[in-house]
Amino acid sequence: MISFYPGPSKLTDHIEQYLADAVKSGILSINHRQEEFVRLVEATVLGLKEYLKVPKEYEVYFVNSATECWYIIGNSIVDDSVAHLYNGDFGKKWSDVDKNLGHNTLDIRFDINKEIPTQFIQDVSLICLTHCETSNGTILSDNSLSLLRKNNSEALIALDATSSMGGVRIDFTNIDLCFASVQKCFGLPSGLGILICSPRAVKRATELNRNNYFHHLKHLHEKALLFQTCNTPNMLGIYLLNRVLKARTELNHVENALQKNARLIYQFFDDYKNGFQLLVRNESARSPTVVTVLGDPSKINQIKLDAKSNGIILGNGYGEWAKNTFRIANFPAHNEDDFLQLFHFFNQYK
Numbered sequence: 001m002i003s004f005y006p007g008p009s010k011l012t013d014h015i016e017q018y019l020a021d022a023v024k025s026g027i028l029s030i031n032h033r034q035e036e037f038v039r040l041v042e043a044t045v046l047g048l049k050e051y052l053k054v055p056k057e058y059e060v061y062f063v064n065s066a067t068e069c070w071y072i073i074g075n076s077i078v079d080d081s082v083a084h085l086y087n088g089d090f091g092k093k094w095s096d097v098d099k100n101l102g103h104n105t106l107d108i109r110f111d112i113n114k115e116i117p118t119q120f121i122q123d124v125s126l127i128c129l130t131h132c133e134t135s136n137g138t139i140l141s142d143n144s145l146s147l148l149r150k151n152n153s154e155a156l157i158a159l160d161a162t163s164s165m166g167g168v169r170i171d172f173t174n175i176d177l178c179f180a181s182v183q184k185c186f187g188l189p190s191g192l193g194i195l196i197c198s199p200r201a202v203k204r205a206t207e208l209n210r211n212n213y214f215h216h217l218k219h220l221h222e223k224a225l226l227f228q229t230c231n232t233p234n235m236l237g238i239y240l241l242n243r244v245l246k247a248r249t250e251l252n253h254v255e256n257a258l259q260k261n262a263r264l265i266y267q268f269f270d271d272y273k274n275g276f277q278l279l280v281r282n283e284s285a286r287s288p289t290v291v292t293v294l295g296d297p298s299k300i301n302q303i304k305l306d307a308k309s310n311g312i313i314l315g316n317g318y319g320e321w322a323k324n325t326f327r328i329a330n331f332p333a334h335n336e337d338d339f340l341q342l343f344h345f346f347n348q349y350k
């Protein structure tokens with residue numbers, strides 16, 4: 001079986017070895033405040049900063065998941081009003097979290113084939129964006145992110161980068177809070193979230209000084225200064241992340257390979273027809289990490305079943321595109337051979 005589900009997805013190469021090594025190393029049986037584990041957290045934080053090219057004054061925290069980051073930010077950072085700019089279901093769900101927390105929430109929806117609006121947004125202290133909208137396979141351009149930043153220099157900007165971090169470069173100078181889960185572009189089992197914060201974000205959280213949640217940013221910050229975590233973290237997840245980071249070449253190389261596969265996939269489905277078409281028509285809005293294919297719901301359902309009996313797992317559609325699309329993950333763990341196998345299946349299917 002090969003999984004193209006956009007998370008959890010195909011696991012990274014050598015995962016069995018890493019799991020066996022984790023058990024053998026003894027790290028899973030020591031207390032998380034002990035020196036040996038603290039050094040592992042330190043090495044993993046430094047490894048992530050190096051790999052992702054995170055500015056050195058930014059901090060990295062280990063939390064439970066991307067979904068939890070929506071709550072951490074809502075509890076720690078939102079002061080008066082928050083704006084959510086989105087074109088799909090992950091962005092909408094995040095906005096719903098802020099509404100449920102009682103925040104004054106401004107929703108700005110945009111079309112999946114259009115650029116994100118970049119104008120000045122009045123009276124908000126935080127702007128929330130989704131880098132790759134996993135529900136429909138779109139991505140925000142660096143250019144629009146920097147324009148948005150330029151037009152809103154007072155507000156903090158938070159970016160859900162769950163299906164891009166680790167596979168696509170992120171310009172952190174445009175972003176104050178950025179987060180992801182490891183089951184997408186890190187090719188790992190789920191259950192570990194990464195949250196990256198600018199000094200401005202830490203300052204805001206410290207000033208607001210709320211104490212209503214164990215993973216309040218202020219607590220995360222205080223513990224992170226010592227390379228510690230607030231609770232007993234996913235120690236196995238951190239161990240595995242460290243191994244993955246050590247095995248990776250530079251992000252530039254990883255992204256180039258991923259972009260090359262993305263071009264193959266988009267080209268294939270542009271040519272494929274047979275009752276299917278790419279959901280996102282605007283090429284510059286297409287995410288390299290999640291490709292969404294549109295079709296008649298009964299055909300979509302059938303092809304997923306047939307793919308499965310051929311050893312290929314396609315991702316279900318999501319949210320408003322649940323029934324009339326399937327999704328294909330193109331994460332760093334996937335290689336060209338995986339896609340040749342996928343194309344072979346679709347070519348036979350014609």
Ligand SMILES: *Cc1c(COP(=O)(O)O)cnc(C)c1O
Pocket residue numbers: 007065066067068090130132133134160161162163181190191
């Ligand atoms: C997968 C995903 C999430 C949710 O991740 P969890 O690990 O389930 O919390 C959130 N946002 C985006 C954009 C995602 O792709």
